[in-house]
Amino acid sequence: KAGVTQTPRYLIKTRGQQVTLSCSPISGHRSVSWYQQTPGQGLQFLFEYFSETQRNKGNFPGRFSGRQFSNSRSEMNVSTLELGDSALYLCASSLSDRVGDNEQFFGPGTRLTVL
Amino acid sequence: DAKTTQPPSMDCAEGRAANLPCNHSTISGNEYVYWYRQIHSQGPQYIIHGLKNNETNEMASLIITEDRKSSTLILPHATLRDTAVYYCIVRGSARQLTFGSGTQLTVLP
Numbered sequence: 705k706a707g708v709t710q711t712p713r714y715l716i717k718t719r720g721q722q723v724t725l726s727c728s729p730i731s732g733h734r735s736v737s738w739y740q741q742t743p744g745q746g747l748q749f750l751f752e753y754f755s756e757t758q759r760n761k762g763n764f765p766g767r768f769s770g771r772q773f774s775n776s777r778s779e780m781n782v783s784t785l786e787l788g789d790s791a792l793y794l795c796a797s798s799l800s801d802r803v804g805d806n807e808q809f810f811g812p813g814t815r816l817t818v819l
Numbered sequence: 820d821a822k823t824t825q826p827p828s829m830d831c832a833e834g835r836a837a838n839l840p841c842n843h844s845t846i847s848g849n850e851y852v853y854w855y856r857q858i859h860s861q862g863p864q865y866i867i868h869g870l871k872n873n874e875t876n877e878m879a880s881l882i883i884t885e886d887r888k889s890s891t892l893i894l895p896h897a898t899l900r901d902t903a904v905y906y907c908i909v910r911g912s913a914r915q916l917t918f919g920s921g922t923q924l925t926v927l928p
Contacts, residue, residue, distance in 0.1 A: 708862070737915060747863070747918035760914040794862050796916075803914055804851050805870070810862035 708811035722783040729797030736778040741792040754801040821846040821909040837894040841907030850911035856903040
């Protein structure tokens with residue numbers, strides 16, 4: 705079974721631009737979560753989608769948004785990019801939206817650099 | 820979800836067992852203990868998780884104390900490729916995984 709795939713793997717943007725990142729979950733997985741990883745803040749949760757609905761959201765400004773399609777693929781968008789948005793953006797998928805006993809599997813991430 | 824405490828770093832000789840401790844003294848009855856690892860600049864990799872009983876899979880063993888206040892991840896025969904940051908996460912009602920600082924495990928030749 706193929707793992708979680710993320711595109712693009714690397715991206716360079718300038719301040720003020722917007723960016724869209726894509727995630728394809730493991731086949732059959734319906735839940736997709738997004739995380740941001742920076743050297744200063746570590747791994748932080750952005751949001752989770754299940755069956756095209758946002759189920760949970762982390763503490764990030766409204767510039768960060770996402771969506772999920774009927775085939776469970778997900779995109780996240782960051783508008784008006786700031787230098788501090790430079791990070792590794794990680795997508796994780798899981799089979800269901802059950803809490804507790806429900807492992808998440810991560811993709812390789814998209815490395816975003818904002819100049 | 821309960822917080823966890825892990826040592827910031829550990830070394831292990833190649834071929835020996837690596838025992839990574841984690842304290843979670845405030846864990847509640849319905850919270851699971853998860854372990855992930857992250858090799859430099861890659862996505863975190865799921866290793867194992869458990870509730871009360873010890874668990875074993877092809878990668879590792881998870882030993883949870885009877886009072887569930889601490890656990891140990893055991894890599895039975897560490898290799899250089901096991902060098903990574905290991906995260907112990909307690910997860911119950913929260914939908915997301917909350918990552919701490921983890922333990923940097925360095926496997927030495």
